[in-house]
Amino acid sequence: MTLRITIADVAKKAEVSKSTVSQFLNGRFEYMGIKTRTRIEKAIKELDYQPNVVARSLKKKTTSTIGIIVANILHEFSTQVIRAIENVCHKNGISTIICNADDNPEKERIYIETLLAKQVDGLIVVPIRRNSDIYEKLVDENFPIVFLDRLVEGLPIDTVLLDxxxxxxxxxxxxxxxxxxxxxxxxxxxxxxxxxxxxxxxxxxxxxxxxxxxxxxxxxxxxxxxxxxxxxxxxxxxxxxxxxxxxxxxxxxxxxxxxxxxxxxxxxxxxxxxxxxxxxxxxxxxxxxxxxxxPTFQMGKETATILLNKINNKVDNQHSFIHRYKPTxxxxxxxxxxxxxxx
Known part of the structure; x- marks a missing residue:
């Protein structure tokens, strides 16, 4: 079994501190010499170090941006709820990044990591069950996230869906x-x-x-x-x-x-x-x-409201609820x- 390469391994090989490597990874080069940057770059390449984008993103400042990952954007349900979510976010000064996973777990995972690397403040996801491990990490770190349309058993994440x-x-x-x-x-x-x-x-x-x-x-x-x-x-x-x-x-x-x-x-x-x-x-x-x-627009509005409340610490992220809507x-x-x- 291959051991995961850590920041500590990179720091040791580059002969610098872990905090210096962290500053390098976050693009803070103001007080870093060229030789130091070169050693870190070389160590990262030789060790094939892959930064943990989940952990890194959880330590950053707010960006007034959220990510939305839908399973299939071709569904009319998806376009309608996205419209409602975007409307609530716009009124609250929040930008949205929309991704389409095509019900592909690998594509969904890449989008999650990409959005976290972009330091979004929260996520709204129509989830694919096979990525429950990454969602568990987000829950453990109290990262704001809301599920839409689908339940994932065993994960304490607020979910908005139809009855x-x-x-x-x-x-x-x-x-x-x-x-x-x-x-x-x-x-x-x-x-x-x-x-x-x-x-x-x-x-x-x-x-x-x-x-x-x-x-x-x-x-x-x-x-x-x-x-x-x-x-x-x-x-x-x-x-x-x-x-x-x-x-x-x-x-x-x-x-x-x-x-x-x-x-x-x-x-x-x-x-x-x-x-x-x-x-x-x-x-x-x-x-x-x-x-x-x-009631797609009501569902989208509530989904966005729940997430924004989580981001603004207006609700307890450790308690989740299932929000069911009645059809007509x-x-x-x-x-x-x-x-x-x-x-």
Missing amino acids: NETASRIAVNHLIENGYERISIVTTSIIENITPRVERINGYKKALESNGLPIHLDYIKAMDITQLGEGINEIFSLREPPDAIISGNDLTLMEILKYTFENNIEIGKDVGLITIDEVSFSQIHNPPLTTVAQ LIVRNSTQKEGVTNE
């Missing part, structure tokens, strides 16, 4: 009230145990059971976005295909709409459709789409059989 099970229950109940019984749910992959996707499937199952309807596993598709077209084809190829579909998010919705258009399946007539997450085109789509909307049903024609509007 996802209720969102699915609302969708299922609405479809049943409109005469649908063979209800499918389609969403993106749950391999990483991503909170909203898992909870929405769980809520869907519970809602079917409470209404006395069987759970058909063939009606549940949770797949990578590149495979969803194949998954949707599978459910429509069943001997008894679903008469209604719940779309788990906006990216899934696009795949469903693409498939139904290409296969001449009429929404609201051949199949009912309801999507979790309001989308910008829901009212102008033909037929207009029934949605279960998240917006009824339109896509869940009305034969395209009849529900008055």
Whole structure:
């Protein structure tokens, strides 16, 4: 096992004090001779020393800047909450740096380290579970951080997210009230145990059971976005295909709409459709789409407020809370059989 090279190792090899190395790493060269700087540079290169950007960033002065890392900026949810966060920060004289991790843990880790190296005052993150170690370090150092949209078990970090099970229950109940019984749910992959996707499937199952309807596993598709077209084809190829579909998010919705258009399946007539997450085109789509909307702007506002309070020491960073928001049903024609509007 390779031992981690420390500042002390660099100082010893360069024949200087640890504080001198620290000053070098932080760009404070005012009272440092050229020969000293050269020895430190050489020692760092020969030892392949990698500074601990987490530890370094936690000792700096404030910069009036926060970092925002979203899992996938293509989600309309992401753009809406970012807009709300940015608005709160702007009013409080705080700048934002926005990063898109693409649900890639390595990319997320790089962004975290980069933002910390830039000495941001706090972080808002849609987290990827495989980076829990770096979040644990931030918690241990009392660094201001808030999670959005996803829970990470075992980490005492304030988290703002939707009541996802209720969102699915609302969708299922609405479809049943409109005469649908063979209800499918389609969403993106749950391999990483991503909170909203898992909870929405769980809520869907519970809602079917409470209404006395069987759970058909063939009606549940949770797949990578590149495979969803194949998954949707599978459910429509069943001997008894679903008469209604719940779309788990906006990216899934696009795949469903693409498939139904290409296969001449009429929404609201051949199949009912309801999507979790309001989308910008829901009212102008033909037929207009029934949605279960998240209060994205309220969620973004609270997320930013929680973080700024942490930064300003107005709350106890050692106690975390889960902040759940209630979804809202917006009824339109896509869940009305034969395209009849529900008055």
